[in-house]
Amino acid sequence: MARIYNFSAGPSTMPEAVLLKAQQEMLDWQGSGMSVMEMSHRGKHFMAIAEAMKNDLIELLAIPANYKVLFLQGGATAQFAMIPQNILNGKTSACYVNTGAWSTSAIKEAGKYCQVKTVASSEDSKFTAIPAVEQWLIDPDAAYLHYTSNETIHGVEFNDVPAVGELPLVCDMSSNILSRPVDVSRYGIIYAGTQKNMGPSGVTVVIVRDDLVGLAPKSVPSVFNYEQQAKSDSMLNTPATYNWYLLGLVLQWLKGEGGVAAIEQRNIHKANKLYQAIDQSSLYSNPVSKDCRSRMNIPFVLADASLDKEFLSLAAQNGLTTLAGHRSVGGMRASIYNAMPEAGVDALIAFMAEFERTH
Amino acid sequence: MARIYNFSAGPSTMPEAVLLKAQQEMLDWQGSGMSVMEMSHRGKHFMAIAEAMKNDLIELLAIPANYKVLFLQGGATAQFAMIPQNILNGKTSACYVNTGAWSTSAIKEAGKYCQVKTVASSEDSKFTAIPAVEQWLIDPDAAYLHYTSNETIHGVEFNDVPAVGELPLVCDMSSNILSRPVDVSRYGIIYAGTQKNMGPSGVTVVIVRDDLVGLAPKSVPSVFNYEQQAKSDSMLNTPATYNWYLLGLVLQWLKGEGGVAAIEQRNIHKANKLYQAIDQSSLYSNPVSKDCRSRMNIPFVLADASLDKEFLSLAAQNGLTTLAGHRSVGGMRASIYNAMPEAGVDALIAFMAEFERTH
Numbered sequence: 039m040a041r042i043y044n045f046s047a048g049p050s051t052m053p054e055a056v057l058l059k060a061q062q063e064m065l066d067w068q069g070s071g072m073s074v075m076e077m078s079h080r081g082k083h084f085m086a087i088a089e090a091m092k093n094d095l096i097e098l099l100a101i102p103a104n105y106k107v108l109f110l111q112g113g114a115t116a117q118f119a120m121i122p123q124n125i126l127n128g129k130t131s132a133c134y135v136n137t138g139a140w141s142t143s144a145i146k147e148a149g150k151y152c153q154v155k156t157v158a159s160s161e162d163s164k165f166t167a168i169p170a171v172e173q174w175l176i177d178p179d180a181a182y183l184h185y186t187s188n189e190t191i192h193g194v195e196f197n198d199v200p201a202v203g204e205l206p207l208v209c210d211m212s213s214n215i216l217s218r219p220v221d222v223s224r225y226g227i228i229y230a231g232t233q234k235n236m237g238p239s240g241v242t243v244v245i246v247r248d249d250l251v252g253l254a255p256k257s258v259p260s261v262f263n264y265e266q267q268a269k270s271d272s273m274l275n276t277p278a279t280y281n282w283y284l285l286g287l288v289l290q291w292l293k294g295e296g297g298v299a300a301i302e303q304r305n306i307h308k309a310n311k312l313y314q315a316i317d318q319s320s321l322y323s324n325p326v327s328k329d330c331r332s333r334m335n336i337p338f339v340l341a342d343a344s345l346d347k348e349f350l351s352l353a354a355q356n357g358l359t360t361l362a363g364h365r366s367v368g369g370m371r372a373s374i375y376n377a378m379p380e381a382g383v384d385a386l387i388a389f390m391a392e393f394e395r396t397h
Numbered sequence: 398m399a400r401i402y403n404f405s406a407g408p409s410t411m412p413e414a415v416l417l418k419a420q421q422e423m424l425d426w427q428g429s430g431m432s433v434m435e436m437s438h439r440g441k442h443f444m445a446i447a448e449a450m451k452n453d454l455i456e457l458l459a460i461p462a463n464y465k466v467l468f469l470q471g472g473a474t475a476q477f478a479m480i481p482q483n484i485l486n487g488k489t490s491a492c493y494v495n496t497g498a499w500s501t502s503a504i505k506e507a508g509k510y511c512q513v514k515t516v517a518s519s520e521d522s523k524f525t526a527i528p529a530v531e532q533w534l535i536d537p538d539a540a541y542l543h544y545t546s547n548e549t550i551h552g553v554e555f556n557d558v559p560a561v562g563e564l565p566l567v568c569d570m571s572s573n574i575l576s577r578p579v580d581v582s583r584y585g586i587i588y589a590g591t592q593k594n595m596g597p598s599g600v601t602v603v604i605v606r607d608d609l610v611g612l613a614p615k616s617v618p619s620v621f622n623y624e625q626q627a628k629s630d631s632m633l634n635t636p637a638t639y640n641w642y643l644l645g646l647v648l649q650w651l652k653g654e655g656g657v658a659a660i661e662q663r664n665i666h667k668a669n670k671l672y673q674a675i676d677q678s679s680l681y682s683n684p685v686s687k688d689c690r691s692r693m694n695i696p697f698v699l700a701d702a703s704l705d706k707e708f709l710s711l712a713a714q715n716g717l718t719t720l721a722g723h724r725s726v727g728g729m730r731a732s733i734y735n736a737m738p739e740a741g742v743d744a745l746i747a748f749m750a751e752f753e754r755t756h
Contacts, residue, residue, distance in 0.1 A: 042430030046437040049638050057424050057432050064420040065413070071401030071716065073416050075597035075643070078405040078719050111470035111599070112620045113634030119618030150616055233635050238434035240470070240599050240637030257509055259478030259621070261471045275472030276592050278599030278637060279408050284434070357430065360437050 043382035046360035047190050047335060047373040048213065048233040051382075056237075056287045075280035084279055088271075091286030095243070098289060098298055099215075101222050106251055106268040108244040109282060111261070114140070114212045117229045117242060118147035120262045121184065121208055125226070126152055127253040129181035133157045133205065135174065138165040138189030139366060140210060148184070155180060165192040167327040171200040182206040182226055188214035188332050190234075191364040193324070193371065195332035199224045206250060214334050215243070216292060217376055218302040226250050232281065234334070235376045237288045240281035292376065301376050308374050308383045309333040315387045321345075321394040322370075339369035345397055346370070356389050358382075402741035405719035406549050406694060406732040407572065407592040410741075415596075415646045434639035443638055447630075450645030454602070457648060457657055458574075460581050465610055465627040467603040468641060470620070473499070473571045476588045476601060477506035479621045480543065480567055484585070485511055486612040488540035492516045492564065494533065497524040497548030498725060499569060507543070514539060524551040526686040530559040541565040541585055547573035547691050549593075550723040552683070552730065554691035558583045565609060573693050574602070575651060576735055577661040585609050591640065593693070594735050596647040599640040651735065660735050667733050667742045668692040674746045680704075680753040681729075698728035704756055705729070715748050717741075 044051045067074045070083050077084040092107055101107060110116070122132060132152050134145045136159035148154050155177050158169035176183065183205045188195040190213040199221060200207070206226025215230040222228065227246045233239035244264070252265040260266050260274055267274050295301055313331060316322045322338045324331065340346055346362075349370070353361050363369040374383055403410045426433045429442050436443040451466055460466060469475070481491060491511050493504045495518035507513050514536050517528035535542060542564045547554040549572040558580060559566070565585025574589040581587065586605045592598035603623070611624040619625050619633055626633050654660055672690060675681045681697045683690065699705055705721075708729070712720050722728040733742055 040430060041424060044431050044435055046435065046440070048635060049435060049438060051435050052432060054424070061420055061423040064423070065400065065416050071399060071718075072403050073411060076403055076405065076408060076410050079408060079598070081405070081719060111472075111475075111637075113470075115634035116470075116618065116620045119620070123618070147619055150618075231635060233638075238637075238639045239438070239635045240640055259475065259482070259509075260506055261475045261478070262618070275474035276407060276590060276598045278470075278597075278640065279592075280597045280643075281599055281637065281640070284639075359430075360440060 040357070042357040042359055043378070043385055044359050045372045045374065045378070045386070047364070047371060048231070049239045050234055050373055050375050051377050052237065053288065053291045053377045056284065056291050059287055060284060074283040077279065079273060079276055079279050087283050087286055091282055091289060094286065094289035094293060098292060099220065099222055099245070101245055104248045105222065106246050106248065106264070108246065108264065108267050109272040109277060110242045110244055110267060111240070111278060113231045113242055114210050114229065115143070115147070116262070117210070117244065118144045119150065120264070121182070121227065122148045122151035123258045123262060124254040124264050125206065125250045126181045129179065131155055131177060131180045133176055133180045133183040135169070135183070135185040136161060137168055137186055137194050138192035139364070140189055140191070140212070141186045144184060144186065144210060152181065157183070160194070164325070165189065165194060166325045168194060168196060168330045171202070174200070174202070176202055176205065178203060178205065180205060182208045184208040184210070186210045188334055190335050190373070191367060193326050193332040193335045193337040194330050195334065197330065206247070214332070216298055216301070217305050217334060219298050232285055234373070237285040238281055240278045241285055304380065305333045305376065308378070308380055309336065312336050312372060312374065312383055312387060315390060319390070319394055321397070322390060334375055335371055335373045337363050337367065337369055337371040343368070349393060352393060353389055356385070358386055358389055399716070401716040401718050402737070402744055403718050404731045404733065404737070404745070406723070406730060407590070408598045409593055409732055409734050410736050411596065412647065412650045412736045415643065415650050418646055419643060433642040436638065438632060438635055438638050446642050446645055450641055450648060453645065453648035453652060457651060458579065458581055458604070460604055463607045464581065465605050465607065465623070467605065467623065467626050468631040468636060469601045469603055469626060470599070470637060472590045472601055473569050473588065474502070474506070475621070476569070476603065477503045478509065479623070480541070480586060481507045481510035482617045482621060483613040483623050484565065484609045485540045488538065490514055490536060490539045492535055492539045492542040494528070494542070494544040495520060496527055496545055496553050497551035498723070499548055499550070499571070500545045503543060503545065503569060511540065516542070519553070523684070524548065524553060525684045527553060527555060527689045530561070533559070533561070535561055535564065537562060537564065539564060541567045543567040543569070545569045547693055549694050549732070550726060552685050552691040552694045552696040553689050554693065556689065565606070573691070575657055575660070576664050576693060578657050591644055593732070596644040597640055599637045600644055663739065664692045664735065667737070667739055668695065671695050671731060671733065671742055671746060674749060678749070678753055680756070681749060693734055694730055694732045696722050696726065696728060696730040702727070708752060711752060712748055715744070717745055717748055
C-alpha cells in the first residue's frame with residue numbers, strides 16, 4: 039500500500055525523509071558496521087549521535103545555558119510525579135491550571151505529594167476555553183505553577199506564556215513543543231513526550247532551570263531525580279538509544295525545514311485551512327473558543343453523530359486514518375503536527391467536503 | 398563497511414534477520430501504509446503487534462498464568478526502586494545477595510526504602526565467585542530475597558535457582574534472560590532490560606506473580622505501580638511502541654531458532670569455546686571460578702596490561718569491536734548474547750591466537 043495520511047494524536051506520523059534515512063542506516067550507521075540500536079551508549083559513535091541531538095534541540099529552542107536538558111523515560115505521566123517529588127523544596131502546595139484531560143491527570147498525580155491548588159479551570163465549559171490569566175487565583179507561597187500548553191484531547195492551546203509572577207512556571211508541552219517559538223527563559227521546567235512533534239515514543243524531554251535541580255529528597259528513586267540524571271547526562275540507566283537517534287533525525291529534519299519559526303508559519307497555515315473548512319460547513323463543527331484553538335489537534339463533531347462510523351470508514355478507504363476523537367469526548371480529531379504535510383490537510387479537507395456533499 | 402562483530406555488553410548486537418525485517422517494514426508495516434513507530438498505541442495494528450509480542454514471551458519462557466507480564470521503562474535501575482516500593486507490604490527489611498556491580502547498585506537503591514540485609518557477598522574475592530546458598534544468612538521475616546542471575550561486568554552467572562524457602566525470590570535477569578530455560582514459578586519477580594538478549598534498549602520486562610501485585614502504597618508514582626501498569630496493559634503512559642515491535646521481532650527470531658532450550662545449547666557451545674581458548678593460553682586469563690562463569694559476558698585480562706591498547710586497536714581493525722572491559726575492572730570483555738553468531742566467537746578466538754603468537 040502507498041503511504042497514508044495518519045492523523046494519530048501520538049505516536050504520530052513521521053517525516054518521510056526521517057524514515058528513509060533510518061531505513062538506509064538500519065544495518066550500518068555511517069560505515070560503523072552496526073545499527074545505531076546495537077551501539078554501546080558509552081561508545082564514540084553513540085556519544086556523537088547523542089551530543090549532536092542535544093545540541094540541535096538547544097539550538098532549535100534557543101535554550102539558555104542555565105538549563106539542563108534531560109532525555110528521560112516514562113512519558114509526561116512520570117513527570118506528573120517527578121515534578122512535585124523534585125521541586126517542592128519544603129513547600130506544601132503547588133498551583134495547577136486545569137484546561138483539559140492532561141491537566142486533570144497532572145493534578146491527580148500531584149495530589150499524592152502536595153496540596154494542589156487549582157487556580158483556574160475550564161471544566162465548566164467542557165474544556166473549550168482557557169480562563170484569563172488575570173483571573174487565576176495564584177498562591178505566591180506555592181512551590182510552582184503548572185499548566186498544559188496544548189490539550190491533545192480537547193484541542194485547546196495557549197497562545198502566550200502566562201505571566202504568573204515569581205512562581206516557577208512548569209509546562210507540559212508534549213503536544214506542541216517545537217511547533218512554535220517559545221521563550222524558554224520564562225519557564226522553570228518544560229517537559230514533553232517525543233511521540234508527537236519529536237519522533238517515536240519512548241523519550242521524555244525535560245528542560246529544567248538550574249535552580250530547580252538538586253532539591254529532591256533522598257527518598258526519590260534515582261531515575262526520578264533530576265540532579266542524578268543531569269550529572270549522568272541522562273545515562274543513569276541505559277537510555278533508549280535508538281529513540282534518541284530518531285529524535286535526532288527529526289531535529290535535523292526540522293532544521294532543514296527552516297527551524298521552529300518556519301514550521302510555525304506552516305502550522306498556522308495548515309490549521310487555518312482546516313478550521314475554515316469546519317467553520318464554513320454545516321455538517322462539521324469545532325466547539326473551542328477561537329482564541330485558544332489548537333494548531334496541533336483539531337477536534338470536530340458531525341451534526342449527525344450517526345454518520346461517524348461511515349465517516350471514519352470512508353476516510354480510511356481514502357487513506358486518511360486515525361481520525362476518531364478520543365474515547366472520552368467522541369467525534370473526530372485530526373492531529374496535524376509538524377510532520378503532517380500540507381497535502382495531508384488538503385486531502386482531509388477535500389474528503390470532508392465530498393462527504394458533506396453526499397450525506 | 399561490512400557488518401562487524403560487536404561484543405558490546407548492551408546495547409548489543411541484534412540478529413541480522415531482525416534488522417533486515419525492520420528495514421523492510423520501516424515505511425509500511427504489512428500494507429498498513431505506516432511505519433510501526435507512527436501507529437497509535439491504541440489502534441488495531443499496534444494492539445496486534447503488542448499482543449503477539451507478549452504471547453511469544455509467555456510461550457518462550459513458559460510463564461505461568463498467575464504472573465503479570467509488564468513492559469515498562471527506566472531499566473533495571475528503575476526496578477531497583479520499584480521493587481521495594483511495591484512489595485515491602487509493611488515489612489521493613491529485604492535480603493540481597495551481592496555478586497557484583499549490579500547487585501551492589503540494587504542494594505544501594507533499595508537502602509532508600511528498607512533495611513537491606515546482605516545475606517551473602519563475594520566482594521572479598523573481587524566478585525569472582527558465588528557464595529554457596531547453604532551459607533546465606535536468610536532472614537525469614539524479610540519481604541523478599543533479591544539476586545542478580547548474571548553479573549554483566551564481572552562475568553559471574555548462577556547456574557541454578559537458589560532455594561530460599563518461603564521468601565519471594567526476586568531476580569535481575571537483565572543479561573541472561575532467554576539465554577537458558579528458567580522455571581518462572583520459582584520466582585516472585587523476574588525483571589530485565591531488553592538491551593542484551595531481547596532487542597534495543599528502552600523496555601524493561603517485569604514478570605511479577607499475582608500476589609505481589611497491588612501491595613504498593615498510594616505514594617508510589619503511578620508509572621512505578623505494578624498494579625496500575627498491569628491494569629492498563631503497560632499503557633499507563635504511551636509505551637515505547639517501536640521498541641515493543643523490535644522486541645517482538647527478536648522473540649519471533651528466537652522461536653525460529655528453536656526457542657530457549659535450543660539457544661542454550663548454542664550458548665554453552667560458544668562460551669565453552671572461548672573459555673577453552675582463554676584457559677589454554679598463556680597470555681589471557683579469566684579470574685572467575687569455573688562453576689559460575691557467565692555464558693554471556695566473558696571478561697579476560699592480558700598477562701601484560703601494556704598490550705591492552707594494541708589488542709583493542711588491532712581487534713577493531715579486524716572487525717571485532719567493543720571488547721574493552723568495563724572501566725571499573727579494566728581488561729577485556731566479550732559479550733556473546735543470543736544474537737552473537739558462532740562465527741563471531743570463532744573470529745575472536747582466531748584473532749586472540751594470532752595476537753598471542755605475534756606478541
